[in-house]
Amino acid sequence: MEAVVIDAGSKLLKAGFAVPDQAPSMIIPTQMKRVAEDGSTADGLLSEDVSIDPITRGFVRDWDAMEDLLQHVLYTGLGWEMGNEGQILFTEPLSTPKTVREQLVQMMFETFNVSGFYASEQAVLSLYAVGRISGCTVDIGHGKIDIAPVIEGAVQHIGSRRFEVGGIDLTKFFSEELGKSNPKLNLSLTEVERLKEQYSSCAEDELAYEKLQGTCSKEQHTLPDGQVITIGRERYAVGEALFQPSILGLEAHGIVEQLVRSISTVSSENHRQLLENTVLCGGTTSMTGFEDRFQKEASLSSSAIRPSLVKPPEYMPENLAMYSAWVGGAILAKVVFPQNQHITKADYDEVGPSIVHRKCF
16 A cells, blocks of 8 residues: 655645655645534534634644544545554644654554654655755745755755745735725635635736736626625735735745845855755745746846746646645655655654654654
8 A cells, every 4th residue: 555645734635645646636625614413513603613723824733633634534535444554654844843743743653553654844845846856945835935945855944934924814915905995895714715816916027016006907706695896906916915025014025035035044055056946836826927927036136046946847747836745745755665764663662752853854
């Protein structure tokens, strides 16, 4: 049986057996609804009111909910059998706390009885997915943005950057912007998110964005309940916020300048290798015009070496940016488990949860 690879994000969980040139067989929402034993939602409240997020801003926050989610994924979704569990590889966000790593490996061996475990950082795995072992990843997730330089398969933590801003914050911003031109608008964040994914775009550059503020064509959109709303310049605000964070009220540099500054802290002999192998990850990076804008900003950046993007190999599945860490995990699983580089049950029984820091680095 192939090892299972799990990439659990704040919004979506990607899971499947390690087949590197295929998309994960399960892509499901991480958010769960609390259901009472009689099948009704807790306390008779609307299910909307009892949503549970096992993962917040990339890290597991509710371990009971995470256990329930993994029970569903592994036994119902992927068909594991109780008493015959296989090997498992987890992707890890940048700067995962030691306690979180230990709790995960403990849950896997003590609750799920896995026969082998491995974990690797998402930045490294996203590079593996495009055939690189060195480069830099810009990962715009649901709850955070991670920028990580990687040299020879190792994250250079001195140069890594994490920002507690992500797709969810852009959705809230889009909701505020829509509300300005549609004052009676009353939408859930889920509905706003759908609109964001459908309409948001990046302007060609800062000047083009300024022009669009006055000249952008407006489009009518009919919501499922029959409400008609107008979407105009708002569609460009979401993408612009990544290049001009001041729009969100943040005192920070745009995403390309953050990348350049991140790499400037790493040894100068590696700058070219890192900047010329930049990989974009996360659903937000597939926004219309984002890649072009990123390249344009890169050509104007303060760096002597211009960042340039790595294109995924043609044989890789479409929309690779959405689950590149999972694909990289599937590639790595084909190496670490057959070569016995993973944590075995015997390793865990002998050392305990701290074994994860020794074997998964």
